Amino acid sequence: DLPLEKMYRAARAARIYDGPDEVHRMTVARxxxxxxxxxxxxxELIATRRAAAREHFAAQLELLSIDR
Known part of the structure; x- marks a missing residue:
């Protein structure tokens, strides 16, 4: 009777004849x-990445510390 109900019915049928989504995901992942x-x-270690990030964003971090 309603268009939404008809779309839902068609989607449910499509899942049955198309196969489970998990199978498609596993196939693509493989x-x-x-x-x-x-x-x-x-x-890369977290410690070296943290040091590189602090060096890269030093200006922004300084502005944040000044605002507080």
Whole structure:
């Protein structure tokens, strides 16, 4: 009777004949991850990234400390 109900019915049927979303996600994930090699060690440590970020945003951090 209502257009929204008809769309919902069609969407439910589409999920049945199209397959579960999880299967599609797993298939796409496998295809994407197939080309990557596992990393054995972390390439960047949080401490070095924090220091680099503070250096990069020093001017903004100084303005924030002045405002307080």
């Amino acid at each position: 295809q994407i991850l197939r080309d990557y090699d596992p990393v054995t060690e972390p390439t």
